[in-house]
Amino acid sequence: TQLLEQSPQFLSIQEGENLTVYCNSSSVFSSLQWYRQEPGEGPVLLVTVVTGGEVKKLKRLTFQFGDARKDSSLHITAAQPGDTGLYLCAGAVSGTASKLTFGTGTRLQVTL
Amino acid sequence: NAGVTQTPKFQVLKTGQSMTLQCAQDMNHEYMSWYRQDPGMGLRLIHYSVGAGITDQGEVPNGYNVSRSTTEDFPLRLLSAAPSQTSVYFCASSLRPVSGIRTNIQYFGAGTRLSVL
Secondary structure, X not given: OOOOEEEOOEEEEEOOOOEEEEEEOOOOXXXXXXXXXXXXXXXXXXXXXXXOOOEEEEOOEEEEEOOOOOEEEEEEOOOOHHHOEXXXXXXXXXXXXXXXXXXXXXXXXXXO | OOOEEEEXXXXXXXXXXXXXXXXXXXXXXXXXXXXXXXXXXXXXXXXEEEEOOEEEEOOOOOOEEEOOOOOOEOOEXXXXXXXXXXXXXXXXXXXXXXXXXXXXXXXXXXXXXXXXX
């Protein structure tokens, strides 16, 4: 059973476009993280959100944690080819901080 | 600064063979985890450890064994490889999360790509 569903699964856009990736669950998470993974490498942390409604910005990337802490979104403004990769959300369910549950992933390709 | 080191990077096995995937970290992290990554399924937790001598099962533990005799090392053993275990395996480590202070931020190795024929 996959606790975290991401959409879309694949996204191919041109440089300069905006996009949003969604991470949804029926479970409540004490914290939620976003990772980016490039081919042949392990995932690397982008951001952690811990408070319902929290918004964090990382240059052109904006992350939001849902008010009920069951969902999150990642918005990229003016995408660049360097944003290409697999984006993964991961959550820690309340009371089980030792285990992270990863989402199904969104593969983003940004072309010139 | 090596971080998390996984060996080997690639491996091909025949059905029924056994092998050990190695994972070592030099960051003195208490927590270590093994994941497998399959297309369209993200990362699924196989086993994890919250400290030396302590291990627990994750979401997909069948067919895999682990042990944690030291803080640095967390090997993953495939007892009798099956084609269903063809995957990319990632080891990760993290500091112990502390409520309100620190979350479970995972540092990943580069992965081991395993094919079972």
